[in-house]
Amino acid sequence: MHTPSTPLTLHIALATYPKGQSLKYVQSIKKYYESFKEKAKSNYSDANENSLKGLYSPMTFHIFGNFDIAFISLIDNYKFTQKIFFPESDGTDSLLSVDTNSYQVLNGTLPVDSLSTIEKTFERCNKKRYVCICNLKLSNGFLVGNGKYYLEAVREVIKQKLSDFVEDNNTKVEFIFLQSFSWFEITVLLFTDDADKIADIVGLIRDLSIEELNNYEEIIENSLYKSYEKRLEILKKYNVFADSQSYLGVSFDQFSSSSFGALPFDTQIEWQVKPGQLPNLVKELEDLSILDSSRDNQSVFSIAGKSDYWIPTNGNRSTNHQLFQHLLNSEATEQQGTNEERTTELRKYMRSYKTRTLVPLNNFRGLRELDPSPNTSNPFKNYLYFKPEEIKSIYNNLKALKISRHIRQKINKIYFNYNTGIQDPILCIYFNDFYYFLRHLQNVIKEEHKRFIDSFTEWEEGISEKPKTVYDIEKILGGFIQAFEEGYHIRTLNCYQFEEIYDFDLDLNSSIQQLLTTYNTIVADIADQLIDSRGERGYGHPQIVQLNLQNTVSTPISINYNVYHFASPEFIFFTLIKEILNSIAKEKNPLYDIMQKIHKSFDSTDDAYIKELQKERLILSHSYAIDAVQLQLVCNSDIALFEYWFWMYNFQNTSMYSTKGAFDENHFKKELFRLVFLVAIFEPDYLDKLQCPINEVVSYWYRYFPDTKRAIKKIVKENKHLLYSIPGKIKLHFVSFIPSKEDFYNFYDSYKINFTDIPIHYSNDIEKAHLINKLMYAYLRCIYEKNNKKVSILRRNWEDGTPINAFIKNSSQQQLFLVDPLGGLFFTSIAKEKEYYTIQNAMLQTLWHFALLSKKDFLVRECNFDDSNPHL
Numbered sequence: 001m002h003t004p005s006t007p008l009t010l011h012i013a014l015a016t017y018p019k020g021q022s023l024k025y026v027q028s029i030k031k032y033y034e035s036f037k038e039k040a041k042s043n044y045s046d047a048n049e050n051s052l053k054g055l056y057s058p059m060t061f062h063i064f065g066n067f068d069i070a071f072i073s074l075i076d077n078y079k080f081t082q083k084i085f086f087p088e089s090d091g092t093d094s095l096l097s098v099d100t101n102s103y104q105v106l107n108g109t110l111p112v113d114s115l116s117t118i119e120k121t122f123e124r125c126n127k128k129r130y131v132c133i134c135n136l137k138l139s140n141g142f143l144v145g146n147g148k149y150y151l152e153a154v155r156e157v158i159k160q161k162l163s164d165f166v167e168d169n170n171t172k173v174e175f176i177f178l179q180s181f182s183w184f185e186i187t188v189l190l191f192t193d194d195a196d197k198i199a200d201i202v203g204l205i206r207d208l209s210i211e212e213l214n215n216y217e218e219i220i221e222n223s224l225y226k227s228y229e230k231r232l233e234i235l236k237k238y239n240v241f242a243d244s245q246s247y248l249g250v251s252f253d254q255f256s257s258s259s260f261g262a263l264p265f266d267t268q269i270e271w272q273v274k275p276g277q278l279p280n281l282v283k284e285l286e287d288l289s290i291l292d293s294s295r296d297n298q299s300v301f302s303i304a305g306k307s308d309y310w311i312p313t314n315g316n317r318s319t320n321h322q323l324f325q326h327l328l329n330s331e332a333t334e335q336q337g338t339n340e341e342r343t344t345e346l347r348k349y350m351r352s353y354k355t356r357t358l359v360p361l362n363n364f365r366g367l368r369e370l371d372p373s374p375n376t377s378n379p380f381k382n383y384l385y386f387k388p389e390e391i392k393s394i395y396n397n398l399k400a401l402k403i404s405r406h407i408r409q410k411i412n413k414i415y416f417n418y419n420t421g422i423q424d425p426i427l428c429i430y431f432n433d434f435y436y437f438l439r440h441l442q443n444v445i446k447e448e449h450k451r452f453i454d455s456f457t458e459w460e461e462g463i464s465e466k467p468k469t470v471y472d473i474e475k476i477l478g479g480f481i482q483a484f485e486e487g488y489h490i491r492t493l494n495c496y497q498f499e500e501i502y503d504f505d506l507d508l509n510s511s512i513q514q515l516l517t518t519y520n521t522i523v524a525d526i527a528d529q530l531i532d533s534r535g536e537r538g539y540g541h542p543q544i545v546q547l548n549l550q551n552t553v554s555t556p557i558s559i560n561y562n563v564y565h566f567a568s569p570e571f572i573f574f575t576l577i578k579e580i581l582n583s584i585a586k587e588k589n590p591l592y593d594i595m596q597k598i599h600k601s602f603d604s605t606d607d608a609y610i611k612e613l614q615k616e617r618l619i620l621s622h623s624y625a626i627d628a629v630q631l632q633l634v635c636n637s638d639i640a641l642f643e644y645w646f647w648m649y650n651f652q653n654t655s656m657y658s659t660k661g662a663f664d665e666n667h668f669k670k671e672l673f674r675l676v677f678l679v680a681i682f683e684p685d686y687l688d689k690l691q692c693p694i695n696e697v698v699s700y701w702y703r704y705f706p707d708t709k710r711a712i713k714k715i716v717k718e719n720k721h722l723l724y725s726i727p728g729k730i731k732l733h734f735v736s737f738i739p740s741k742e743d744f745y746n747f748y749d750s751y752k753i754n755f756t757d758i759p760i761h762y763s764n765d766i767e768k769a770h771l772i773n774k775l776m777y778a779y780l781r782c783i784y785e786k787n788n789k790k791v792s793i794l795r796r797n798w799e800d801g802t803p804i805n806a807f808i809k810n811s812s813q814q815q816l817f818l819v820d821p822l823g824g825l826f827f828t829s830i831a832k833e834k835e836y837y838t839i840q841n842a843m844l845q846t847l848w849h850f851a852l853l854s855k856k857d858f859l860v861r862e863c864n865f866d867d868s869n870p871h872l
Contacts, residue, residue: 007076008074008075008119009108009841010073010074010110011071011074011075011107012107013103014063014104014105014106015070015085015101015102016068016101016102017069017256019347022328023256023328025101032086033057033073036083037056037057042805042827044808046813046829046831051830054119054123055073055076058072058133059126060325061249063247063356064249064267064357065248067247070405071131074118074119078567079564106182107180107235108178108179108181108187108514109178110177121174123178124174126359128191128192128251129195130194130198130251131246131250132198132201132244132247132248132249134244135184135187135245135246136184136186136188137183137244138150138151138154138186138240138241138242139238139239139241141238143185143429144224145222145224145852146222149218149222149849150844151179153215153219154186154208155186155680172192174190175191176192176511182512183427183430183513184245184496188205190202195248195359196359198248199361200362205244206239209526210236210237210240216236217232224856229320234255243496248357250263260321261318262321265357265359266359267317267319267355267358269311269320269355269356270309270310270355271308271311272352273721273825277348278308278309280345280349283313284349285311285346290322291311305563327346351464368477384432386419394445397445400449403473404470404631407478411445412567414438414441414480418431421488421492432859433487433516434487435539436524437487437542437544440557441480444480445477451468452467479557483555490513515848517845518847518848519561519572520544520545521858522772522847523576524540525769525854526772527541527580528541528765528769529542530733531584536721541580543579544557544558545558545559545561546559546561547560547561547562555583556584558684562823564824568825569840570648571649573780574780591626594625594730595622595625597719597725598624598723599621601719604719605697607711607714613670619670625726627642627674628678628727629734631678631682632730633737633738637682639679640686641781642678643679643782644789646674648819650671650817651793652821656668661796661801663696663700668697668704670707676709677712681716681724681727687709690705692705692794737766739774743774744774744777751779755782758842760849772850775850782839783839785818786835792808792817792819794820796822811829813828
């Protein structure tokens with residue numbers, strides 16, 4: 001059974017204390033959360049004193065390991081996860097001295113039964129003394145091909161195991177599940193007063209095998225593993241998880257109290273000591289009675305890694321708390337400005353310390369032996385791996401083309417890093433996003449080398465195309481290198497290989513491997529219906545999805561979205577086809593004939609207004625052809641729906657504005673012409689229904705719309721047979737990929753009734769293409785109708801860019817959101833924000849599920865598995 005998503009999610013921030021400022025840091029971060037909440041409330045027209053109650057109020061736990069503290073909070077806005085996690089980042093006065101501070105943020109969606117359930121669970125969890133944050137990576141072999149069905153089966157068996165454990169051990173454990181956007185799929189937060197039970201619970205979860213799942217036979221049947229391992233008795237013994245990562249913590253409020261006492265488990269403290277200060281540190285620890293002096297000369301051990309030394313303590317379980325209290329007292333003394341001797345000596349000798357927990361696993365002997373992995377060879381290495389001789393050939397071709405050594409080495413490293421990633425049993429499903437990209441790079445190099453070789457016989461064969469210069473080739477290769485570096489970086493961000501490397505990405509606080517690979521898979525599927533890449537090149541579409549710092553930008557090898565659009569499917573859906581087709585705009589392709597027709601009609605006219613636009617380079621024939629495809633494939637030929645999202649996207653595109661907040665006049669003139677031209681070709685009667693979308697551009701509208709409408713009517717009349725044939729040409733080419741209008745409408749009727757559990761069924765590529773198109777259409781139409789079919793924009797103060805309070809207070813509560821001239825969405829109603837996030841979260845989970853089914857199709861096809869089991 002699918003559990004509906006809620007408009008809430010968890011914000012889990014793992015951070016290190018700024019040196020000597022742990023108390024002030026925790027107090028300032030809580031103030032930081034509260035400040036965000038109060039600012040958010042001021043933006044709602046329906047807010048009251050109880051609004052957002054329980055949200056942005058973090059539980060705080062002192063944690064052991066690479067981080068010092070965890071903040072766990074319920075939130076209702078993904079934008080908060082991307083804010084710099086430091087009090088002063090938003091102007092909050094934190095009273096903190098400038099010092100180093102590192103953090104990572106975990107985020108995702110909460111599949112729970114109801115809003116009240118998670119809030120009440122959160123309240124109970126906040127009363128517990130200990131927490132374990134357990135990140136779980138599902139086995140890729142079973143996840144691919146099953147998607148949400150595997151996730152839900154695992155979630156149900158974990159719930160049952162936890163319930164049985166609580167009953168058998170007479171203990172109380174609260175837990176929260178989070179479906180993560182990161183390199184792992186599940187985060188389980190365990191809250192208890194019995195810390196000695198945590199290791200047993202984590203061991204119990206890690207020990208789960210496939211045969212313990214309720215519907216394990218169906219999961220095996222649909223899995224990627226079943227494509228090359230047919231024996232059920234073998235597969236059912238495999239482990240549910242591929243990896244796990246845990247953080248153990250204790251309530252900060254309780255641990256910072258002098259009356260806390262001893263921890264119920266042993267700890268091992270590792271020290272990063274300033275050079276030359278080890279003797280002073282050891283002496284200080286001896287004076288504090290922390291050092292285990294019974295070991296004589298072996299009281300200090302040198303260790304490899306970031307920490308320098310392990311200094312065994314006196315064996316008392318209260319030692320860790322004693323050390324923490326000493327450091328807190330040192331902070332208090334510093335804050336009071338006193339000069340008490342010896343209170344702050346310890347910090348002079350160390351840079352940091354790290355505590356490892358040693359919690360006994362009581363039921364170790366009860367754990368079962370499971371088969372570690374499939375007994376067959378790694379299929380990815382056999383089929384998705386670039387063989388050494390291929391890489392050598394690429395290198396030799398580049399050398400023959402006289403490409404510089406440092407670029408040749410970078411290309412070599414690209415293939416080496418990809419090969420390493422594709423063999424990683426945990427990260428491989430993120431690295432196979434690069435497969436077509438790298439095949440395309442290989443092909444580009446091969447073609448350039450062939451052109452170079454053929455140039456020697458040009459006088460014999462009359463070769464017309466000259467080889468490119470070294471400068472031009474290196475420029476092309478530089479684009480591939482940059483795209484791979486950016487894509488590789490965000491796919492490995494904060495992954496298990498770099499646990500001790502803190503967040504350093506400019507776009508992200510929380511890694512989003514799940515969203516990246518989801519959208520990458522969908523791009524490949526949509527491209528298959530638009531472009532016959534495999535037929536022409538022998539491999540699929542090469543564009544990879546990644547992040548940039550602006551709005552949507554695409555190149556022939558990448559599609560770049562800003563981080564806020566990743567969580568807003570509407571902006572992805574409305575631009576995805578455009579960005580895919582833009583990648584081939586300069587090639588001869590299915591749209592080439594249509595572009596030529598449009599271009600010919602403009603060149604043949606003598607209209608002065610058209611000539612003026614051409615002179616200003618505001619007419620782009622390829623954009624009009626792409627708009628026509630987008631209208632039919634995504635918007636079901638609904639002009640009103642296309643018009644709505646056309647303006648909504650443009651009005652949140654910051655590059656369209658001046659620094660004074662006014663929409664750029666030339667941009668408006670160009671975009672208006674695009675829209676009116678499309679309407680004139682597809683639905684001429686709708687021209688008289690077009691109205692100015694918002695008051696802010698009304699002067700532009702009356703200045704340009706009459707001339708635009710007149711000129712386009714003229715050009716259509718002069719080229720009637722040429723232009724009116726465009727809709728038919730598009731339908732003729734894409735006929736098998738465009739669902740019927742009735743099919744579109746029926747899907748939408750089902751979607752709006754139950755958008756939290758959309759059936760994902762297809763048995764061939766055409767049905768898959770229909771499903772993608774219907775999903776995009778249903779979501780766009782649903783948001784369009786719930787937003788009252790009205791283009792709405794946030795009004796901001798021209799001087800400082802802040803929202804105008806009077807506008808917010810008087811804004812309609814009947815619309816879901818406004819588009820923000822600074823980018824993305826803006827909510828003025830708490831109730832409508834919750835409604836939107838419920839729909840949005842459900843779609844994100846649906847897309848994730850769809851991509852995991854489709855990824856199996858890709859792997860089965862490319863790895864030549866014999867699979868006769870479609871997703872029925």
